Structure formats: C-alpha cells, structure tokens
Amino acid sequence: MVILLWVVLILFSIVKTKIVHYSSLCYFPLTYLAALQLFRVWRNKEPFGWSRFLLGGLGTLLALIVMAVPVLGMNIDLLRPLTAQDAFAAANLNAEVHWSGIEMLAGALLLAALIMGHVLHTKGRYRASILVIFGGGALFVTTTLFFFINRIEGYSQRATIEFFEARQGEKCYVITKNYKSYAHLFYTRKPPVTDPRAHDEQWLLSGDVDRPVYVVCKTTAAEEVRAIPELKELGDKNGFVFFQRYR
Structure with missing residues (x-):
C-alpha cells in the first residue's frame, strides 16, 4: 500500500x-x-505516536479555515482584490448569498472534537479518543455539507441552474458555450434528443433549427458569443451570460 x-x-x-x-x-x-x-x-x-500531532495540526487548520469562510462571506469585499485579474470570479462574488455566522459551528465542532480527543489521549484513554474524534468528524462533515454546499453553489452556478430550471417544459435546445457542464442536461429535465443534428453545435447556432436555442457562456467568453449574429443576448448574472436564438 x-x-x-x-x-x-x-x-x-x-x-x-x-x-x-x-x-x-x-x-x-x-x-x-x-x-x-x-x-x-x-x-x-x-498511543497514536507522531500521527497524533499530524492529525491535530491538520485538523485544527481545517477547522479554522471552515470557521473563517462565513466571516469572509459576510465581508465579501475582502475577497474582491483577489479576483481583480479574473472577471468571472469577480462576477461570481456578486451573487446574493446569506451568511449568518452560525455556519462557524461546523468548524467549532471539529475543533472541540480534536481538543477533547487530545485530552483523552493524554489520560491514556486511547479508545475513547478515537471514538470522540470519529464522532466529531462525522458531525463536522454533516454540518459542513448542510451549511456550505448550498451557499457555495450560490456563488458558483446558481444563476445558471435557475436559468436551466426555467426552461423546464419548454420545447427548446439548451447548450453551454466555451465551458463544459452537465447542469443543463439535468436541470432542464428534458428527455434525450432524437435528432442527431442536435448534437452539432454549429447546426444549433446557425442551422435550420426546429425550436428556440438557448446558449449560456461565462462572462469571459461573452464577446465571442455576442459576435454570433443569430444570437440575442437575454442578460447576465453572477458571471454567466444568457443568449437565445429564435427559429
């Protein structure tokens, strides 16, 4: 191994x-x-030996990082200088995501488990130390998923997901341009297309299509997509730009 x-x-x-x-x-x-x-x-x-200190050090670092994320979320302007060279990331930060501070509980649980495990270890209660760290780790993972996944998605792709969900029930084609994603295949809830031409991007953009075509791209590729005469820009949100091509 x-x-x-x-x-x-x-x-x-x-x-x-x-x-x-x-x-x-x-x-x-x-x-x-x-x-x-x-x-x-x-x-x-x-005793755990050297792995005890490695676990404690890395675990503490991870707990502090997780606890710092909500603080940064509530003070998002602190991150903007870091995205000065990345227009897409800068636009992502414009998303409306609510942070209350309670999200710090996830990191606090891990930190408490590590401290308690350390105390039990120093008393020679090695099995109890393992159980506490395992239990604390499980709570940490669960609370982190609960508090963070939806909020991180708010920055990274919620704008596109909302757009794709709005296309449910509409007879249309939806594609992404200049970036890879499976989100439109899932959130539009559309059955697999039977027309082989629907897999040809060039046909969707300029061919004789039988229904409207929606195109989503990142803001960094917007100028290239705007140059396609058949497409009409619908708007942009949080780093993504949306276009439509009528029949």
Missing part, C-alpha cells in the same frame, strides 16, 4: 494532465494505512 501511494503521488506530480481520478487512487492506500494505525491503537491500547 505504501508503494501504491508513492507511485500515484509521483506519477500525478509528473504527468501534465491533472485529472482528479488519478489522485483519487490515493484514497485506497491512505484509508488502509489509516485503518491499520487505528487498529493498532485500538487492539494494543497504544
């Missing part, structure tokens, strides 16, 4: 094509080695 882990890490560092599936192969040896360490601690009632 150690060999597999290092092979994947080294190859992923060397190859130029950074596909997440490559690095995902690390999960198998990592989880095995982690389980092996936990089994040793549980069976022999031994």
Whole structure:
C-alpha cells in the first residue's frame, strides 16, 4: 500500500494532465494505512505516536479555515482584490448569498472534537479518543455539507441552474458555450434528443433549427458569443451570460 501511494503521488506530480481520478487512487492506500494505525491503537491500547500531532495540526487548520469562510462571506469585499485579474470570479462574488455566522459551528465542532480527543489521549484513554474524534468528524462533515454546499453553489452556478430550471417544459435546445457542464442536461429535465443534428453545435447556432436555442457562456467568453449574429443576448448574472436564438 505504501508503494501504491508513492507511485500515484509521483506519477500525478509528473504527468501534465491533472485529472482528479488519478489522485483519487490515493484514497485506497491512505484509508488502509489509516485503518491499520487505528487498529493498532485500538487492539494494543497504544498511543497514536507522531500521527497524533499530524492529525491535530491538520485538523485544527481545517477547522479554522471552515470557521473563517462565513466571516469572509459576510465581508465579501475582502475577497474582491483577489479576483481583480479574473472577471468571472469577480462576477461570481456578486451573487446574493446569506451568511449568518452560525455556519462557524461546523468548524467549532471539529475543533472541540480534536481538543477533547487530545485530552483523552493524554489520560491514556486511547479508545475513547478515537471514538470522540470519529464522532466529531462525522458531525463536522454533516454540518459542513448542510451549511456550505448550498451557499457555495450560490456563488458558483446558481444563476445558471435557475436559468436551466426555467426552461423546464419548454420545447427548446439548451447548450453551454466555451465551458463544459452537465447542469443543463439535468436541470432542464428534458428527455434525450432524437435528432442527431442536435448534437452539432454549429447546426444549433446557425442551422435550420426546429425550436428556440438557448446558449449560456461565462462572462469571459461573452464577446465571442455576442459576435454570433443569430444570437440575442437575454442578460447576465453572477458571471454567466444568457443568449437565445429564435427559429
């Protein structure tokens, strides 16, 4: 497992094509080695050793980052200088996303679990320490998903999802231009097209189509799409620009 882990890490560092599936192969040896360490601690009632400090350090860093995200969300202007060179990211920050501060609870739960686990470990209660950290980790993941997923989506793609959902029930084609996404295939709730021409972008943009065509692109590609004479701009929102082509 150690060999597999290092092979994947080294190859992923060397190859130029950074596909997440490559690095995902690390999960198998990592989880095995982690389980092996936990089994040793549980069976022999031994201390964690150096992994205790690594877990504490990384876990604390993660908890602090998660706790900082709501603060940044409530003070979004602090992030704008970081997006000065990225028009799309800057437009994403214009999304109306509500942060109350209660979202910090997710990071606080993880931090509390780490502290409690450390205290139990120093008292020699190694099994109890494992259970507390596992339980705290489970609560951390659950609360993070609950508090953050919908809000992050608000910045990254809610504008497009709302647009796609508005096309449900309408006889039309919906495509994205100059960026890849499956969102329009899911949120428009449309059955697979039977006309093979519908898979041809050029036909959809300038051919003899049988229904309206909607095109979505990022603001960074808007000028290129605006140059297509058949398309009429409908508007833009949070980094995305929407176009329509009539029959």
